[in-house]
Each structure stands twice: as structure tokens, then as C-alpha cells.
Amino acid sequence: MLLLSCSGLSRGYSATPLFEGVEFELHAGDRLGLVGPNGAGKTTLLRVLAGQDSPDSGRVQHHAGARVGLLEQQAHFPPDWSVYQVAQSGLDELIAAQQQFEQVASELAHCTDEDRRRQLSAQYDRLHEWLRHHNAYQLDHQIEAVLSGLGFGPEDYHRPAATLSGGQQRRLLLARLLLAAPDVLLLDEPSNHLDIHMTRWLEEYLVRQAEGMVIVSHDRYFLNRVATRILELHQRRITSYPGNYDQYVRLRQERYERQLKEYEAQQEFIARQEEYIRRVHYGQLARQAQSRAKVLEKLERLEKPVLPGMPRIRFREVPRCGDVVVRAENLGMRYGQRVLFRNLNLELPRGKRLGILGPNGCGKSTLLRILIGEEAPSEGRVEIGHRVVIGYLDQQLAVLNPEQTVLQAVRPADDPDITEQTLRDLLGSFGLSGEVVEQPVGSLSGGERSRAALARLTLQRANLLVLDEPTNHLDIWACDALEEALRAFDGSVIVVSHDRYFLNRVVDMLIVFDHGTTEVVYGNYDLYESLRQSRLSAAAANKEAGGSAPSASRSSRHAGAEGGGMPRSSSSKPRRKRRFPYRKVADIEADIAAAESRLASLEAELQNPDLYRDADRVRTTLQQIEQLKAALTQLYEHWEEAVELNG
Template identity: 50%
Template sequence: MILASATGLGRQYTGDPIFTDLAFEIRAGERIGLVGPNGAGKTTLMRLLAGIDEPDMGRLTIRPGVRVSLLRQQPDFEPGQTLFEVARSGLASLLELQDELEEAAREMAEAEDDDDRDRASRRYADLQDRLEHQDAYAIEHRVEEVVTGLGFKPGEFHRPSGTFSGGQQSRLMLARLLLESPDLMLLDEPTNHLDVATVTWLEGYLSRQPTGMVIVSHDRYFLDATVTKIWELFQGHVASYPGNYSQYWKLREERAKVLERKAEKQQEQAAHLQKFIDKFSAGTRATQAKDKAKKLEKLMSEDIELMRDISGPPMGFEEVRRSGDIVVEAKDLSKSYDTPLFTRLNLQVQRGQCVGIMGPNGAGKSTLIKTLIGRVKPDEGEVKLGHKVTVGYYDQGLESLPADTPVLKAVWPDDDPSWLMQDVRDLLGKFGLSGDLALQTVGKLSGGEKGKAALARLAATGANLLVMDEPTNHLDIWSCDALERSVREFEGTVLVVSHDRYFLNQVADRLIVVDGGRARVVEGDYEVYRRMVDQESASKERAKGGRDGGAVADGSPPPKPAADGKAKKKKKYPFRKAGEIEREIAQVEAEMGELEHALGLSETWKDADLARRSQERYDELAGAIKALYEHWEEALEYNA
């Protein structure tokens, strides 16, 4: 069922249109990831879908009866309402049905004749069926499941919503939307303010929902786990790709290569034809030259549109003064507030390392980095910075950028007469802030623009120890990529708090995981940590199994080893002649070549279903060809 569709859709404020001639369909159950650089119009499109704004061009149709809801960035509930009441209000339609059921029950009890009683009874039965169908008799449990999954504790359920922090209120808005469960759910950066455990829970929850979704997110792990289709919005146009984020990126790169090869082949053919025309345009072969000229004209009329290149700002941190080999050293470091945050932490950070800090919200990550750089005093132990270490700090709340200050002045290094206005403008340009943006006040910038301004200010400090607290919040995917590259190329040292797992995999040499009053040092990135946690969980399960009698999970006894202690090698594939397999390999490779050609055609990508089927078939054949080559090698071995 089509929930929403658009033809020729466009929106324009002042100057050039944000986008024009968008055409798409959103079907029930689809989970669409909307990606594109900052300023491409993602939020504008979400507001059009939500009915908050009206299009300036084209037509947007929402199927009658379809409920559409957008995740709001600002709280719109009464401060006196408790957390549980706000979340429960997402089920307002079910609560109204319950009120109607009670009213129908009263009508049955007060009916004065059989006809009135029958009408009330039929209404009661209909309402009861609807409530049972929507699982309305487990409302309290559903609310508890969602608010607990989003990181709230039972002791906070009846706390006034106005007493929570901004990040917690954003989570509460998300809880209300999840419980509302509209037919089309619009999620704009839903993972902001969520820790890794909560994002993981959200991935599982969304994947189980039958509703249609459009999701804007810079979290590439999250997009991989949740979406079934990607829309790329760029330069006023939208391109659709089947699959999750990784599949989209793979398809995009493959399609770009195919188009480049086609363009190169076209140019080679054109050069060959032109050479023939130049050589034989006059003389005995002039007729053939004219024929070649027609072929050349036809060839050049075929417009091969190369892939639009999307790139983030160059960013980059300049060369800095070399520090000592040991940048930060902590001994027996402990800190508590109401409860212990970390206890007896011993740590050495070497020059050139990037150390990622992760853990649940409220675990003490920000407190830890502030303690490591001397901004917060530890309760016990000591910490010291190394020789010639200078610290640059990017705070999560971006408080280093006063809202009423022009961007140019906010980024300008303090008390440094060597900087000129053009130097600051050039620096802002490197971080994607050019032209009039440099003269605007910070308060008028978008979240992504503020983040880039704060990164530019950090670069301007010339510090050799960069300390960043959630720097990828509000950045688009391509800006995250630019920041990752900048961190990897930086010659100094980096401490970074982040819940962005992809980002940590790209930049971190080590992790400090803060959780449950403990700071655990992990030598490696997020994937190393995840595998470590999985192995520890498996070890606990095996230990539990041993205590339960040594049986494996399915209740069967463990397998017996071979008599000689070695596993007997078995044939993996049934017998076939090597020549037969070679012929099948040739057939499969030919079909893959045809599909590769089709995936390079713009017509294929205008039909999302055809593109999806073509790519799925290509992936299926890619798996088959691998198995065929293995079978062929086995056939050669056994037939020898």
C-alpha cells in the first residue's frame, strides 16, 4: 500500500530552489534512510511530509486516513506532566477507545429496551475487538518497555518531565512517537542523545515495527541495522537505492565505476571515428567518412551522466608543536558524585594516539576527560599532562561559541595578533562555512553549522592534544568522513567521547569504556570491544553449561573427537567434471556482465524495483560464482 507519493515536488525560500522535481513513493513497511550533505533539504522534505510546510511546486499526496508524525526536536508537553504521562500520551487514540468502551458499557447497563441494549452491545463488541487487535490491554507494559529501552529508570517514571535535561527530554519525545506508532513515522536524527546500548535497543525495536519510516541519520551503523532503502538527496534531486547504508555505498561506487568506464569507452570510440573522418573525408573513401560522421553524431548524442560527486569540507588540523612522548598519565584516578564514576584508573596516553571514550549516558564520560585534562579535580589519585602539551577542547554543548557573537569573532583565536581576518575566513571555509555564514551570529546557525564552527575554533587553537565531546552530533555523513580523515592525519594526540560506533572504528587506537563505576581500557577500536564482549558472554554461557552438566545449547552431548585427533576431511560438493563447472562459470560470468551493464544505465535506477531485483540477482550470482570456483578447485583435486 502506498502511504505517500510525490511528483514534481519542489521547495524554495529565497534564491535558488532547495530541491525541484522530486518524485517518489513511500510504501507501508518501508524503512527509508534519507541521506545527503547539510543544507541539501532533508529536514525541509521531512516537514513537507509531516504537513508542517506546503510545497511551492508539484504535488505531495498522503493517502486518506494515513497518520503521519514527525519526531520533534523541541519538547511540546506541559512541564508538570510526569515522564510516564508524557510517554503514555502517545497512545492517546487507544486511551480514547478505552473511554468509548467504558461509555458503551454504561449504555448497556442503562438501556431501557432491548433495541438500545442490542445497539450498545454491538458497539461494545466492536470497540473490544479493535482494542484487542491493537493490544490495548497491555498499555502500561508497552509504555514501560519503551521508556526503559530508551534508558529511563523506574524511579524516574513519575518525575515531572520539566526536571529532565534537554537530552533526556529529546529521548522522551522519541518515546512518545514510538508509542504513537503512526502509519508513517518521520525520524530526524533519532540517535542524538542516545548511548550505544540505547541505540542498539532502538535498532531492534524499529526493525520489528510494521510502520513506514523515513529516517534522517548520520549514524552509519544505525542505518545499516534499520533501513531497507536509501534516498540520496543532493543538488535538488533524489536518487533511490535498495538496501541499507553499506549496500547503498557499494552500489553507488559500482555504478560510478560503470558510468566512468562507459564514458571512457564512448570517448575512445569517438576518437577512433574522428580519426577515420579526418583521414578520409576527402578522396575515394569520403562516403565511408560521411557514414562515420553520422555514427559519431549519434554516439555523442548519447548523454552519459556521471555520478554526482558528494564530498564533505576538507577540514584538517594544521601541524602542531611536538609534545613529550607521554601526553597524559593517570595513577589510581577515582571520581564520584552520588555514585562512583570510575575507580583507581591507571592510564598512559602516548603521543599520536587517538583514545575513544564510550559508555552509557550519565556514566561519567565527560567527567573523565575533564579530569584527565585538569578541568575537574579527582577525588583520589593524580593526573598530569606531559611536556609541552597544550589542550584544545570541543564541548558537547558548544558553549565555547556565544550565541550572540558573529561566527568570525567566535572562531578567532584569543589574544593572537598574528591572525588576520582572511586567515579566519580561510579556516572557516575549510570547515564548510563560507560567504555570509561567517558574518552571521552563532545563534542563527544550524546544528551542523555550529558543530563545524566549533571544530574550526578547535583547529585555530593549534593545540597538540585535541579533546572532543561528541563531535559528530549534527554533522552529515560526509562531514563525519572529513572529520575522521582529519583525526587520522593529525600529528598530535586525540581524546574523543563518542557514541558513534562507525566513527570510533575509523579513528580510535584504544577505548576507555566507562560503565558501572569502572573505566576499562581496551586496546583496539569498537569492533575489537564488541568481539571481546561477545566472547565474554559466550564464555559465561559455556561456564553455565558446564555447571548444568556439560550439554550444549540444544541438549545434545558434545561431539567426540576423531580417533587420531584430527578432523577427517570430507568433500564439500557432489561429484562433477571440472569441464562442466567451467562452462557454468562462463555462463554465470556472462550474466553478471549483462547485469553490470544494466546497473550502469540511468533507466535502471529510475525503477527502484528493477534496480533492487538487478542488484539482488547480481549479489546472488556473485555468491554462486565463489561457490563454483571452490567446487571447480575441489573437482580438479579429486579428479586428478
């Protein structure tokens, strides 16, 4: 069912539009991930869709009476409301319907007029069905489930909402919106302020909902799990890609390469025509030259395609250190009666990249400071390797003096002779140029400060980079650049991060905090997730068989290449449900072959220079190619399902 559509949307400030000509539709069950560089206008677009801001041109339509809800950025709670009351207010419509249902039932029980009884009976049936459809007979259970998923326990229910921290208030706003369950959910960075457990819960919750959603997020792992389509807002335009984030990256690169070939082919065609016109613009062939000149005048020129800008992050070559960079033995940390971790043993070899992952407040940053000698452990010891030089980037970016200009703050103390132009060139490669580098660090946005701090870090000759949440405030493209730079770095890395996509691409070892335990995993996040799912499946199978569920975690466990290898699939895993109608595998394969053949012929047609004489034909061909690729994606998924379930 169509819930929302927009056409020709344009919005800007001053003379420069943030976006223009935006058009797309949202149907029930669609989960659209909206991505784009910082400052592209994603939040503004959500506000326009919600009706909280007016477009300069174009229109937004809410179809079939669709209710629209936007995740607010700032909380404004009544001062005397508790956490539970705020969450419950998301269900005001259902609660009012319940009260009306009770009134109708009471009146119906005492009504003697036959006509009135029929009216009340019909109203009773409608309300009953509506309440049943929205599961309104278990509202307390719904509230408690959502609050629990977002990190609020029973001890928080009666706490005044106004006394919560900023991050907690943001989570409470999300809880209220999820409980309200509008037909269209507009979520601006919903995983901000969520730890790993809450984020997993939110992902599972959203994929079960029937509402339509538009989700702005820098969390690429989250988009992979939740999004069914990606909208890219770049250079004021929206481009739609089917599938999740990984598929978007692949399709965007293919689209860029195809458009670049089309642009280059057209430029070659134009150059040949202009050379011909220049040579024969007089004499017997002058008429032909004039004819070709008219063709060029009418030709719709293709723009050179541009990918979103990515900072060019490069770390210097670093001096070689000892074979073991950091060694920790029987490490433990406690504050009073609270134990953060204990019995942690670790050896980080030279050249390895270690990630630290866990829920908020579990002790990740504390462990980081202990490993680099900035804080003493309660028990055990840490040994830093021979000739190890540490470069530390903390969450608060304290390496930058907020009173200094960006140029002054980035200049390394051990290299005072570095030229200003070198610093400007370096900052420019991070997207910081012009007047920005003359401004005080304290006046920069979070993303600008993060990029300035990373620029400063690249000037140090540290062979051990220690990074605490380095992707905070960075957009997707800056994260990509940082990941590539760390993968190419000659030294070692220790990084605390909640960004699972980042950890997957960068680290080859993990320390995972989970329910008061620590586990060393010799692999990336995907390996850890496989191990975790395997344990959960084994525990569930054991429980169904009547046995006692094995512990999902043990203190200081070791897993991965040196602790049991990859998990094996459980034979008791249930067969998944069908997404597509039953079809024979051979029939689907025939459709795939036909679609691939048609796609190949269309892509071959793009190599024909004559195609570019007709702009409409170019546009139609490109649309057909996009449609075929989307159809093939579904056919491949249908084929995989048929191979697994037919039989």
C-alpha cells in the first residue's frame, strides 16, 4: 500500500538549494536507508516529509490517511512525568480507543432500543477488531518490552524523565515513537546512544514491523540488516538503489563506471565531430559541417559523474618495534565492589589490529587507558613492547586545543619546522580548507574536529595507534577512508568502537565485553557474530531437549583461529519461511538467463557512439538496465530460496 510520495521537492537556504527535484515513493513494509555526506540535507528532508518544514517547491503526499512520526532530536518532557508515562504516551490513541470500547460495551449492555443497539453493536465490533489488530489488550507488555530493549529496567520506570542524561532521553523518545507505531516512521540516526545489545534489539524490532520507514544512519552494519532500499542524497539529487548497504555500494560503483564510460564515449563523439567541422567548414563539404554542428547544438550533454568526496587519509611510514607490542597478564579492574573485568590475558603481535567491543559503561575505554599505561589496573600487569611509540586519539579529542586555530592545533610539537603550506595541503585532503583552518578548534562541528584530529595523528610517527571511537561524527565516506588507511598502516592498532562494519573491515583480533565477561576472539566481528549465534542456537536446542542451557559466555574465553575454529551449523536450525511464491528451479533459471542476455545486449548498446545522438534513447536504455538489475537481484534471491526449500 502506498503511504507517502513526494515529487519535485526542493529546499535550500540562502541562494543554494540543499536538494532539488527529489522524487520517490514509500510503501508499507519499505525500509529506506537515506545516506549522504554530512551537510547534504538529510535531516532537512526528513523534516519536510514530516510536515515540520515546508519545501521551496514540490509537494509531499500522505496517502490513505497515513500517520507520520519523526524521531525528535530534543526532548521536551513535562517536568513531573516518569519514564513509564512518557513511553505510555506513545499509546494515547490506543488507550483512548480502549476507553471508548469500554463505554460502548457498558452502554450496549443496558440499551433497550433496537436501532441504537444495532449502531452500538457495529461500533463495538469495529473497535474490537481495531484493538485486536493493534494488540491493544497487552499494552503494559508492549511498553515493558520496548523499554527493556532500549536499556530501561523496572527500576527506571518511576524515575522523572527530565532527570535522564541526554543519551537516555534520546532513547526514551525512540521508545515512545516505536510504541506509537505511525504508518510512516522517519528515523534520524536511531542507533545513536545505543550500545551493541540495544542496536541488535532495534534491528530485529524494525524488520518485524509492517510500517514504511525512512532511516538516516551512518551505521552501515545497521543499514545492511534493516534497509530494503538505499536513497543516496548527493549533489542535491536523490538516487535510489535496491537492496541493503553492501548492494548499494556495489551498484553505485557499477553505475559510476557505466556513466563514466558513457560520458567518455560522448566526449569522444563530440571531439570527432568538432574536428570534422573544423576541417571542412568551408568548401564543398561545408553543408555537411553545418549539419553536424546543428546535431551538436541539439545534443544533450552528459555530465561527468562524481562519487561522494572521500578524504585522502595516509599514515606515515613508522619505525619498526619489537615483535610483541602489548602484553597483558591476568589483568583485572574494579571500582569498589564493581568489577569491570578480570583474568584478561592478551598478546598483541606487531602489525596486528585489535578491536574492543562491548555495551556502554562496561569498561572499554578504561581497558584502553590501562593498556597504554595511562591508568593502573587493580590486578595483573601490562608490558609495552620495545621501541613502541603510541599515538592516542581519545573520544573527547583532547589532543586538539580548542583555543587554537586548526592550523596551530594540528602542527606536531616534535616537528616545528613543518611548513604552513604542508599543513594546509594535509588539512585540505581531509576536506578542511579555506577559512575553516583559521578558525578556533572549539568552533568546528563534531565531524570537522574528528577529521582535524585524524590529520594531526597522521603527522606523528607512532607505530601503535590507539583510537577511542574514531568514527564518531564521521560520515560514511570518511569512515571508508579511515578504514583503508588503517588497513595500509605498517604499525599496530588498538581501537575501541561500536561500529561493527568498521571492526569487520579493520581488525583481526577482538576483545568483547559481554555480561561481565571478556572474550578474546581471533578474527573480526563477523566471526564473533557467527560464534555468538552458534551458542544461542545450541542453547535453544538444549533447552527444547529438556537439558540445562550451556553458558553463553565464560570469563576470558578464547575463540576463533586459536580456540575451536569456526562454528558448525546446527542440524536443528528451522527451515526459513518462503518470501516468494513456489516456482520450479528450472523455470527461475530460464528467467535469469533471459534477463542476463537482455542486460548484456543493453550494456553492449552503450558502447555504440550513435546512441548518444538521442538523449531520450540514452535515458531509456539506462532505465531499462537499472530495472533489469533490480529484477535480477530478486530472481537470484528467489532461486536461492527455491534451491533450499523445494524438495
